[in-house]
Amino acid sequence: MTGNESDQSFIIEVNGLTKRYGQLLAVDGISFKVRRGEFFGFLGPNGAGKTTTVRMLTGVIKADAGNALIMGFGSGSLKAKQITGVIPETANAYGDLSASGNMMLMAKLYGVPSTEAKKRSNDYLHALGLWERSGSLVRTYSKGMKQRLVLAMALISDPEVLFLDEPTSGLDVQSARLMKDLLRDLNARGKTLFLTTHNMDEASQLCDRVAIINKGKIVAIDSPERLRMAISGRNCIEVSFSDSVNPDALMQLHGVNTVEKVGDRYRLYTDSPSELVTTLADYSCTAGVKIVSLNMLAPSLEDAFVALTENEDEHA
Amino acid sequence: MPDASMVWQQVRRSLAIARKDIRIYYSKGPVVIFGILFPVFLFLAFTIGRHLTVDFMIPGFMGMVLFFTATSISPIVVPWEAQARTLERLMSCPVWFETIIMGDILASFVFGIAISLVPIIIGLAMGVTISSPFIFAIAVILAAFCFAALGNIFSIPPTNLPATVNMIAAVVKFPVVFISGIFIPLNELPAWGQAIAYISPLTYFTDMARHSIQSEGHLPVYVDLLALFVFTVLFLTVALVLHRRTMPKRI
Numbered sequence A: 001m002t003g004n005e006s007d008q009s010f011i012i013e014v015n016g017l018t019k020r021y022g023q024l025l026a027v028d029g030i031s032f033k034v035r036r037g038e039f040f041g042f043l044g045p046n047g048a049g050k051t052t053t054v055r056m057l058t059g060v061i062k063a064d065a066g067n068a069l070i071m072g073f074g075s076g077s078l079k080a081k082q083i084t085g086v087i088p089e090t091a092n093a094y095g096d097l098s099a100s101g102n103m104m105l106m107a108k109l110y111g112v113p114s115t116e117a118k119k120r121s122n123d124y125l126h127a128l129g130l131w132e133r134s135g136s137l138v139r140t141y142s143k144g145m146k147q148r149l150v151l152a153m154a155l156i157s158d159p160e161v162l163f164l165d166e167p168t169s170g171l172d173v174q175s176a177r178l179m180k181d182l183l184r185d186l187n188a189r190g191k192t193l194f195l196t197t198h199n200m201d202e203a204s205q206l207c208d209r210v211a212i213i214n215k216g217k218i219v220a221i222d223s224p225e226r227l228r229m230a231i232s233g234r235n236c237i238e239v240s241f242s243d244s245v246n247p248d249a250l251m252q253l254h255g256v257n258t259v260e261k262v263g264d265r266y267r268l269y270t271d272s273p274s275e276l277v278t279t280l281a282d283y284s285c286t287a288g289v290k291i292v293s294l295n296m297l298a299p300s301l302e303d304a305f306v307a308l309t310e311n312e313d314e315h316a
Numbered sequence B: 001m002p003d004a005s006m007v008w009q010q011v012r013r014s015l016a017i018a019r020k021d022i023r024i025y026y027s028k029g030p031v032v033i034f035g036i037l038f039p040v041f042l043f044l045a046f047t048i049g050r051h052l053t054v055d056f057m058i059p060g061f062m063g064m065v066l067f068f069t070a071t072s073i074s075p076i077v078v079p080w081e082a083q084a085r086t087l088e089r090l091m092s093c094p095v096w097f098e099t100i101i102m103g104d105i106l107a108s109f110v111f112g113i114a115i116s117l118v119p120i121i122i123g124l125a126m127g128v129t130i131s132s133p134f135i136f137a138i139a140v141i142l143a144a145f146c147f148a149a150l151g152n153i154f155s156i157p158p159t160n161l162p163a164t165v166n167m168i169a170a171v172v173k174f175p176v177v178f179i180s181g182i183f184i185p186l187n188e189l190p191a192w193g194q195a196i197a198y199i200s201p202l203t204y205f206t207d208m209a210r211h212s213i214q215s216e217g218h219l220p221v222y223v224d225l226l227a228l229f230v231f232t233v234l235f236l237t238v239a240l241v242l243h244r245r246t247m248p249k250r251i
Helices: A050-057 A078-082 A099-109 A114-127 A143-155 A173-188 A200-206 A224-229 A247-251 A273-287 A301-315 B004-026 B029-047 B054-070 B074-083 B086-092 B097-125 B133-153 B162-178 B191-197 B201-214 B221-250
Strands: A010-021 A024-035 A039-043 A065-070 A084-087 A161-165 A192-197 A209-214 A217-222 A235-241 A256-262 A265-270 A291-297
Touching: A010 A050, A010 A192, A024 A050, A024 A065, A024 A192, A024 A217, A039 A050, A039 A200, A050 A065, A050 A161, A050 A192, A078 A084, A084 A143, A084 B086, A099 A114, A099 A143, A099 B004, A114 A143, A143 A173, A161 A173, A173 A192, A173 A200, A192 A200, A200 A301, A209 A224, A209 A301, A217 A224, A217 A301, A224 A301, A235 A273, A247 A256, A247 A265, A247 A273, A265 A273, A273 A291, B004 B029, B004 B074, B004 B097, B029 B054, B029 B097, B054 B097, B054 B133, B054 B162, B054 B201, B074 B086, B074 B097, B074 B133, B074 B162, B074 B221, B086 B097, B086 B221, B097 B133, B097 B221, B133 B201, B133 B221, B162 B201, B201 B221
Parallel strands: A039 A192, A039 A209, A084 A161, A161 A192
Antiparallel strands: A010 A024, A010 A065, A209 A217, A235 A265, A235 A291, A256 A265
């Protein structure tokens, strides 16, 4: 299939992608589409099949069944690889080459003309704070520097799609922030980003949509906000009282699903938070305790992730 | 079916991989010194005390240097790269499997040719004359490519431990040296010895080198040339086909 035969609004199209390692079904017939210019998150616990999926999409390994198209080109084809940049979980620049050497090697492997490659190399090494050490061997770099270099290497071919496999994993705050800022900037310039992570905050901050994968299957795909909202019963009111209260008494209140003690506060999970506020005010009067603080907490993406993956585990 | 421009593009990318290999794996003092010293000492161990002429020794010495250098690093490049995860990077680039393997073989080929200049210079300094330089040059180039492809075959088993690959290589390399007429002329070997010698590509290189230097060989030059060519095509095909199968298993 060529680029013209595919729906132009989708840059990645995955249909029934499956990968088996012996008895283990690592990826179980997953299907999804990523829109052009979208920042797409791929979330899942360790061993869920995230990296295997990325490896199939980037042509490093072959799928046992199903197919994936990148801008209409079969994943793994030269044309698909030519428009793709990859940032793997483990920084894999050549330690015995300098940053500039690694950049120029990538430029040659992607067929970037030498003059353009030098310009892009200089620009990205400057942007990622590596310029001053660009002549040093990469094996002398810190983990953060190596990961930033790998991002620069992926960008030298000016790819349409970037696959990022846990790019900020284990990085210091400064490196992680620098990387996230650059990713946002790339997305703003129209690049499509496919980010695998198990960092909920990161996915929440960066992604337009996320897919949650567990045990090789996709359990949900939606925007982070919608996923949070979809978790009924995970709305939470955090309340603290002037005196100690009996958690069992709180559990008896109308509309409370679960009670969780967090320090001197109680988290009451409910389906109807506004009604519970009134009930808590009544309880405060009848029990003779004052409410010191009361906050409504929306469910986090982490809550959604836990709920969805737990559901999947229960149904398995 | 790939067109000519695509093939040329892949050739250029293969050269980029070869240049990377030479910079990273071959341009190291210890590698170069080991590449020269190891065959020198092995050769001396088997020739000192025997009354052999320089004209006889130099082709054998050349053969050993070329064989050991062209097969020294190529078996461990793929396992090393798999271990360092750089192989995954190469595999995600717009290159064919064959481009990666050809790049590794080309680097080994260049290293073999470069180091083989040492015995040539030693031979010339000792008064050896090369009577057929054209045949000699073809023999060196073809043999370096043949041995580089053989070295690459050793890394086909999908293990990422260079030590395991080195062990596999040693099991093959040392017997090949001893059966190839380097230390004993083919004419002096019994019929069964000659039959065994013919299964080694090194035999044909040594015989061609003796044609070029001593003006006498055991087999006709065209037979040596044809045999080396067939071995080269065979090793190259095996390396390309089997690496395509095993490379994804390394990831």
